[in-house]
Amino acid sequence: xxxxxxxxxxxxxxxxxxxxxxxxxxxxxxxxxxxxxxxxxxxxxxxxxxxxxxxxxxxxxxxxxxxxxxxxxxxxx
Amino acid sequence: xxxxxxxxxxxxxxxxxxxxxxxxxxxxxxxxxxxxxxxxxxxxxxxxxxxxxxxxxxxxxxxxxxxxxxxxxxxxxxxxxxxxxxxxxxxxxxxxxxxxxxxxxxxxxxxxxxxxxxxxxxxxxxxxxxxxxxxxxxxxxxxxxxxxxxxxxxxxxxxxxxxxxxxxxxxxxxxxxxxxxxxxxxxxxxxxxxxxxxxxxxxxxxx
Numbered sequence: 001x002x003x004x005x006x007x008x009x010x011x012x013x014x015x016x017x018x019x020x021x022x023x024x025x026x027x028x029x030x031x032x033x034x035x036x037x038x039x040x041x042x043x044x045x046x047x048x049x050x051x052x053x054x055x056x057x058x059x060x061x062x063x064x065x066x067x068x069x070x071x072x073x074x075x076x077x
Numbered sequence: 078x079x080x081x082x083x084x085x086x087x088x089x090x091x092x093x094x095x096x097x098x099x100x101x102x103x104x105x106x107x108x109x110x111x112x113x114x115x116x117x118x119x120x121x122x123x124x125x126x127x128x129x130x131x132x133x134x135x136x137x138x139x140x141x142x143x144x145x146x147x148x149x150x151x152x153x154x155x156x157x158x159x160x161x162x163x164x165x166x167x168x169x170x171x172x173x174x175x176x177x178x179x180x181x182x183x184x185x186x187x188x189x190x191x192x193x194x195x196x197x198x199x200x201x202x203x204x205x206x207x208x209x210x211x212x213x214x215x216x217x218x219x220x221x222x223x224x225x226x227x228x229x230x231x232x233x234x235x236x237x238x239x240x241x242x243x244x245x246x247x248x249x250x251x252x253x254x255x256x257x258x259x260x261x262x263x264x265x266x267x268x269x270x271x272x273x274x275x276x277x278x279x280x281x282x283x284x
Contacts, residue, residue, distance in 0.1 A: 026168060027168055028166060028168065051163045
């Protein structure tokens with residue numbers, strides 16, 4: 001079990017990105033909590049298998065069509 | 078989707094192979110594992126959406142062509158090559174559809190109406206550029222016995238199972254088998270029904 005906080009910066013429709021985060025986290029069997037949700041930054045705390053956290057970061061770096069992720073920063077929770 | 082629908086002739090689906098098909102516009106993969114069990118799934122890898130029908134059967138698993146993710150017969154992902162030591166979470170699954178083999182065909186669907194099993198000699202599957210309902214009408218349902226997507230009809234001395242797969246609003250596939258034993262119908266019987274079906278297709282597509 002690993003934990004991480006991932007900060008996505010860019011241009012977001014926060015509701016759409018939040019739904020995307022929850023869907024991908026459920027698919028990857030991760031627990032995910034939105035810490036910040038704004039039009040220019042989304043911060044998420046995740047926990048689960050380290051490989052799945054990597055996959056989550058990759059999936060969310062693409063994001064839904066209505067959002068543009070410009071940068072991803074990951075830190076240890 | 079209600080009822081049961083044919084998706085391929087069982088004899089044409091060899092162990093260790095996968096093929097793509099459609100049902101009411103939905104993309105499906107039909108595959109047979111190396112122990113002989115057939116499966117019908119949505120034709121979409123849960124990882125990146127690649128068609129699983131492009132993949133490879135490895136033992137009792139179907140492996141996606143794109144990144145090699147392997148799924149067992151229940152659709153559960155069991156192996157991710159880039160993370161070989163990972164115990165894959167139970168949430169990563171391919172969408173499995175109910176399936177069964179009857180009358181020499183593979184069927185998928187739900188609820189009652191799955192045809193009873195009976196010895197059958199496969200003939201062929203024909204793709205038709207006409208809606209499924211027109212195929213049923215052409216099978217002269219008044220003389221045959223229609224149950225769902227299956228029509229049992231008499232053709233000379235032979236009893237036929239004619240099952241119609243609706244691919245889309247404009248396309249269908251007619252799957253044909255002769256009811257009875259191979260010793261009585263293989264060869265000349267199959268050729269006779271095959272020619273009849275080709276004539277039926279010409280009539281339908283030229284109408």
